[in-house]
Amino acid sequence: MADKVFCKWCGSSYNSVSSMSGYSCSKNPDGKNHEIYDGPERNKYYCKWCGSSYNSLSSMSGYSCNKNPHGKNHEPYEGSEKSSYTCKYCGSSYNSLSSMSGYSCNKNPHGKNHEPAR
Ligand SMILES: [Zn+2]
Numbered sequence: 154m155a156d157k158v159f160c161k162w163c164g165s166s167y168n169s170v171s172s173m174s175g176y177s178c179s180k181n182p183d184g185k186n187h188e189i190y191d192g193p194e195r196n197k198y199y200c201k202w203c204g205s206s207y208n209s210l211s212s213m214s215g216y217s218c219n220k221n222p223h224g225k226n227h228e229p230y231e232g233s234e235k236s237s238y239t240c241k242y243c244g245s246s247y248n249s250l251s252s253m254s255g256y257s258c259n260k261n262p263h264g265k266n267h268e269p270a271r
């Protein structure tokens with residue numbers, strides 16, 4: 154980790170958070186600039202909304218997500234990989250992000266689906 158930071162929306166890499174924040178991001182749904190991916194480096198990255206997996210953040214950014222309530226693109230899950238994932242709004246747990254994405258949440262104020270806690 155340490156020596157590179159990645160944008161969670163487009164997968165661009167920069168040497169520091171401060172250099173990243175000075176550039177605009179074409180994929181960020183609600184802002185203009187890149188936003189740091191604040192999770193571990195992985196072999197696979199999972200979308201927190203639909204559970205799709207990609208082998209890099211930049212490949213993830215090339216596809217649209219039909220579950221993300223905030224924007225059109227996938228958003229990487231930044232927490233650790235777990236044997237079960239818990240919704241941060243209602244506390245329901247599922248054994249994968251993709252199975253969680255198949256159910257609606259009656260407590261999420263921002264959208265219809267569960268959102269995994271980290
Ligand atoms: Zn970006």
Ligand SMILES: [Zn+2]
Nearest residue numbers: 200203218227
């Ligand atoms: Zn997705």
Ligand SMILES: [Zn+2]
Nearest residue numbers: 240243258267
């Ligand atoms: Zn929920």
